[in-house]
Amino acid sequence: MVAFGKKLKESQIQEWQGYYINYKLLKKKVNRYAQQLEIGAQDHHYVLKDFSRMLDSQIEKIVLFLLEQQGQLANRLCDLREQHDVILQLSNGGSKICELQEAYRGVGHDLLRLLFFVEMNAIGLRKILKKFDKRFGYRFTNYYVKTRANHPYSQLRQVFRHVGIGAVVGAISRNLADLQDHQGNYVSIYDQPALSHPDPIVHSIKAAVNKLSNSTNFLEFLGKHAFIMQDDLPSPSEDDVAEQRYHFMSLLLNLVNTFLYMVNTYIIVPTADDYSLSLGAAATVCGVVIGSMAVAQVFSSVYFSAWSNRSYLRPLVFSSIVLLIGNTLYALAYDLNSIVVLLVGRLFCGLGSARAVNRRYISDCVPHKLRMRASAGFVSASALGMACGPALACLFQTDFKIYKLTFNQETLPGWIMAISWLVYLLWLSISFREPPQEIKRDIIPQEVRAGTVVNYAVENGITQPLLLNMEPKQGENGDQEYDDGEDESCEKTRKPVTSIVSAYRLLTPSVKVQLLVYFMLKYAMEILLAEASVITAYYFIWSTNSVAIFLACLGLTVLPVNIIVGTYISNMFEERYGDSRFKVLLGETGALKLLKQVLLASEIMVLIGILLSFHIGIPYSVPQYVGSALITFVSAEVLEGVNLSLLSRVMSSRLSRGTYNGGLLSTEAGTLARVIADGTITLSGYFGVAKLLNATLVPSLFICISSIIATCFTYNSLY
Known part of the structure; x- marks a missing residue:
C-alpha cells in the first residue's frame, strides 16, 4: 500500500498544491521532537506548544484558501443568476437554458473538487494527530480538539460547519430545479423536495457533504452493539454490489430468524428444572439442559460462518430444519421419559444457530446507508426474543394429551417452537432471495489523478466518498495508522484471515482483554438467568409464572438500556466537543474516551451486583435478590454495548470479513462463557441447592475482578 504522505501528494489537485496540509513536514517534526526529547534537548511543554502552533498555521492556510474558493464560486453563481433571470423571460430560450444548466453543473464540479480538497486535509490532520499521540503516548488530540472546537474564532470549526458550502449547494440545487421545471408547475426545493428531480451533480455533492457531516447517533451505537463489522468507508463498487444484493424481505427473514432463535433459547428457562425433575434428574441438571444448546453453538457458529461465504439461503434452511427436529425431540422426551432425548434435542437446537449468517447477511448484503438501521434491528430482534421467550413460557399452563403425546408446561415450549420453525421454513422457501455471489464491479482506475476522479465520479453517478484506497495498517495497540514506507499492500491488508490461529495472532492485548470482558459479562448473565428458577423456588417458592415474568422483565430492559446509553454517549460528546462532526475528523477520540469510562464503570457495577447477590448470614429476601439481579443484568447489558463498540474500533480490519471474522470471535467468546456457566x-x-447460589457466584466474582484489573492495565491502549 502507498504510504499516506505519498498518497496525499499523488491525489492533490495540482493547481492547489501549496494549500494542502504539509503532512510530510509535520511527520518530520514529530520524529524530530522524539529525538530531541530522547537527548533532553527539549521538554514536553515546548513540544506541545510548538506542534500546536504548526497545526494552527496549517489549518489557517487551508481555511483561508477554502473561503477564497467559496467566494469565487459565489461570484460565478451571482453572474449566472443575472443570466438566469434574463433567459427565463425569453419565450424561445431552450438552448440558452441548456447552456445555463451546464454552467451550473460546472460550478458543481468545482465545488466537488473543493469538497475533495477538504476531505484530503481532514484525513491528513486526523492521521498526524493520531501519529503524535501514538509516538509520545500523550492525549494531545483531546486537548487540541477541546481548545479549538468551542472557541468563537475557531478556524477548525469553519471547515466542518459547511455554512458557506451549504449555501453554494443550495443555490446550485434551487436554480437547476428552477430551470428544470420552469415550463410546468414550479416545484420548490424548500416546499416540496420530494417532487423535485435533483441533477446527478447535486447527488454527488450532497453525498460528499453528508460524509463530512456524519455524526454519532443511537443507530450507530446499536450497530456496534450487534458487532456487525464493516469498513467505515465502503468503495463505490462495494456499495453498488450491496445495492444489487439487497432484498428487504430477505433482510426481514434474517431478523425473524434472530428473534425466533432468541425465543428458542430462553423459552425453556422457567421450566427446565421442573422438566429435569419429571424425567428423574436433579433440578440443577437444568444447567446442562440450557447449556447444551450453547455447547453445540460453539461448533455451529464456525460452519455457518464458513457456509455464508457461498450461500445465505441454504444455511438458513438447514438451520430451520435442525431447529424443527431439535424442538420436536425436546417435546417428545417427556413421553419417552428420557433425559438423553431431551439433551439431544437441545444440542440440535444449538446446531441450528444461524446468528453468524444473520450478522454476515447484514454486513455483506445491506447497503451502507441502511446498514446501521439493519444492525439496530438485529439488536432489537435479539432483545425482543430474549424478553418474549420467558413471557411465552408462563402462558402454557395446561395439561392434556392427544393420542400418546403430552402437552403441558414442560413440553409446550418445544411444540410451539417446532411449529414456529416449520412456518418460518415455509416462509423462507417462498420469500427469500439468494443474492448473487459474483457481480462485476466498475472500479475507478487507480492511476487517474484527483481531478479526473472527481469528474469520473460525477459522470458515472458515483455518490460515495472519494478517498477509498487508503487502507490502514494495524499498530501495536490495535490502532489504525498510516506509516510511510512501512505499510503492507492494500490487497494483503484487506485479505481476510483463513484460520482461527491467524485470527488469534491479530488480537492485540487490548482486544484480548475486551474479549475477556465479553466472556465475563456473558458468564454473569447466564448464571443469573439459568439458575433463576432453581434459586427462586428454593428461597421464595416462586411458581413458574413468577419466574417467567421476572425473566421477561429483565429481558425488556435490554433495548431501553441501549437507547439511554447510546443517547448519553452522543449527548456527552456533543457537550464536550461542541460539534459531533469533529468525530469524523479526529478519529472518534472523544467518543472513545467516553466509551472507556462507561466500560470501567459498568464493570464495577457488575461487580457490585454480584457482591450483593451472595447469601451470607441474614435471611435471603426477594428485594435483595431482585435488586442485585437487576443491577447485574442491566450493568452487563450496558457493558455489552460499550464493549462490542470498543471491540469494533480496535480490532483488525482483516477481521471484518471472511469466515473467521470479529463477529465470530465475539460469538465464540460469549457462547463459551454460557457453556462454562451452565x-x-x-x-x-x-453441593446441594442450599449452597448453589454462593457456589456459582464465586467464579463470577473472580472473573469480574480479573476483567477489571485487566481493563485497568490496558485502559490507555484502547485508543
Missing part, C-alpha cells in the same frame, strides 16, 4: 450450575448442584 456447567458450573450443574457441578455446583452436587
Whole structure:
C-alpha cells in the first residue's frame, strides 16, 4: 500500500498544491521532537506548544484558501443568476437554458473538487494527530480538539460547519430545479423536495457533504452493539454490489430468524428444572439442559460462518430444519421419559444457530446507508426474543394429551417452537432471495489523478466518498495508522484471515482483554438467568409464572438500556466537543474516551451486583435478590454495548470479513462463557441447592475482578 504522505501528494489537485496540509513536514517534526526529547534537548511543554502552533498555521492556510474558493464560486453563481433571470423571460430560450444548466453543473464540479480538497486535509490532520499521540503516548488530540472546537474564532470549526458550502449547494440545487421545471408547475426545493428531480451533480455533492457531516447517533451505537463489522468507508463498487444484493424481505427473514432463535433459547428457562425433575434428574441438571444448546453453538457458529461465504439461503434452511427436529425431540422426551432425548434435542437446537449468517447477511448484503438501521434491528430482534421467550413460557399452563403425546408446561415450549420453525421454513422457501455471489464491479482506475476522479465520479453517478484506497495498517495497540514506507499492500491488508490461529495472532492485548470482558459479562448473565428458577423456588417458592415474568422483565430492559446509553454517549460528546462532526475528523477520540469510562464503570457495577447477590448470614429476601439481579443484568447489558463498540474500533480490519471474522470471535467468546456457566450450575448442584447460589457466584466474582484489573492495565491502549 502507498504510504499516506505519498498518497496525499499523488491525489492533490495540482493547481492547489501549496494549500494542502504539509503532512510530510509535520511527520518530520514529530520524529524530530522524539529525538530531541530522547537527548533532553527539549521538554514536553515546548513540544506541545510548538506542534500546536504548526497545526494552527496549517489549518489557517487551508481555511483561508477554502473561503477564497467559496467566494469565487459565489461570484460565478451571482453572474449566472443575472443570466438566469434574463433567459427565463425569453419565450424561445431552450438552448440558452441548456447552456445555463451546464454552467451550473460546472460550478458543481468545482465545488466537488473543493469538497475533495477538504476531505484530503481532514484525513491528513486526523492521521498526524493520531501519529503524535501514538509516538509520545500523550492525549494531545483531546486537548487540541477541546481548545479549538468551542472557541468563537475557531478556524477548525469553519471547515466542518459547511455554512458557506451549504449555501453554494443550495443555490446550485434551487436554480437547476428552477430551470428544470420552469415550463410546468414550479416545484420548490424548500416546499416540496420530494417532487423535485435533483441533477446527478447535486447527488454527488450532497453525498460528499453528508460524509463530512456524519455524526454519532443511537443507530450507530446499536450497530456496534450487534458487532456487525464493516469498513467505515465502503468503495463505490462495494456499495453498488450491496445495492444489487439487497432484498428487504430477505433482510426481514434474517431478523425473524434472530428473534425466533432468541425465543428458542430462553423459552425453556422457567421450566427446565421442573422438566429435569419429571424425567428423574436433579433440578440443577437444568444447567446442562440450557447449556447444551450453547455447547453445540460453539461448533455451529464456525460452519455457518464458513457456509455464508457461498450461500445465505441454504444455511438458513438447514438451520430451520435442525431447529424443527431439535424442538420436536425436546417435546417428545417427556413421553419417552428420557433425559438423553431431551439433551439431544437441545444440542440440535444449538446446531441450528444461524446468528453468524444473520450478522454476515447484514454486513455483506445491506447497503451502507441502511446498514446501521439493519444492525439496530438485529439488536432489537435479539432483545425482543430474549424478553418474549420467558413471557411465552408462563402462558402454557395446561395439561392434556392427544393420542400418546403430552402437552403441558414442560413440553409446550418445544411444540410451539417446532411449529414456529416449520412456518418460518415455509416462509423462507417462498420469500427469500439468494443474492448473487459474483457481480462485476466498475472500479475507478487507480492511476487517474484527483481531478479526473472527481469528474469520473460525477459522470458515472458515483455518490460515495472519494478517498477509498487508503487502507490502514494495524499498530501495536490495535490502532489504525498510516506509516510511510512501512505499510503492507492494500490487497494483503484487506485479505481476510483463513484460520482461527491467524485470527488469534491479530488480537492485540487490548482486544484480548475486551474479549475477556465479553466472556465475563456473558458468564454473569447466564448464571443469573439459568439458575433463576432453581434459586427462586428454593428461597421464595416462586411458581413458574413468577419466574417467567421476572425473566421477561429483565429481558425488556435490554433495548431501553441501549437507547439511554447510546443517547448519553452522543449527548456527552456533543457537550464536550461542541460539534459531533469533529468525530469524523479526529478519529472518534472523544467518543472513545467516553466509551472507556462507561466500560470501567459498568464493570464495577457488575461487580457490585454480584457482591450483593451472595447469601451470607441474614435471611435471603426477594428485594435483595431482585435488586442485585437487576443491577447485574442491566450493568452487563450496558457493558455489552460499550464493549462490542470498543471491540469494533480496535480490532483488525482483516477481521471484518471472511469466515473467521470479529463477529465470530465475539460469538465464540460469549457462547463459551454460557457453556462454562451452565456447567458450573450443574457441578455446583452436587453441593446441594442450599449452597448453589454462593457456589456459582464465586467464579463470577473472580472473573469480574480479573476483567477489571485487566481493563485497568490496558485502559490507555484502547485508543
